[in-house]
Amino acid sequence: EIQLVESGGGLVQPGRSLRVSCVASGFTFDDYAMYWVRQAPGKGLEWVSSISWNSGNIGYVDSVKGRFSISRDNGKNSLYLQMNSLRQEDSALYYCAKGFGELVSDAPEIWGQGTMVTVSA
């Protein structure tokens, strides 16, 4: 069974940093692109970042460029999102998702349950 388990969320002050993680199981992790997608309370889904199977292709939504960094460790079946200079508008449930294939143009397929990030003083 494919599983994606996010962790690392919590309450953080504006301007501080936080790293969220996602551990994958049930599939060959390094064969697939991975994604972070967030949902603010009462709002819709927002794509945050994508990374190809070999980390060669990476994309970010404009609002997080220069502040967030996606990475993966294929040896540990893990995906990460380093979030710096956090803002209140970054408060959201952050989902990790596995793509249909190895490219970042392959849509997100399987999703985790999410980890909540709250940015507040």
Added chain:
Amino acid sequence: QSALTQPASVSGSPGQSITISCTGTSADIGIFNLVSWYQKHPGKGPKVIIYEGSKRPSGVSYRFSGSKSGTTASLTISGLQPEDEADYYCSSYGGSYNWVFGGGTRLTVL
């Protein structure tokens, strides 16, 4: 990276068919046949029901179908069932390793 446009809500009675539209631009839906649709129930992670415009993943009911015309994609749900009541999101690849989602549509089964 402008969000795709979806109606805020649609409704239908059991057994009926409904269609949800998703309007993008020539930079996303208009140029890529890479639209996906997600069903989201409260408290659960999204579930993909259509990918690459019209493909259904294994295990997804035939009642769900996707299509595209120009810069607008559509999701049709036939034979509405109570368990179809959920939020539905479209998404499209936008090039340069970017994706964009629609604002979501709340489906109410009357």
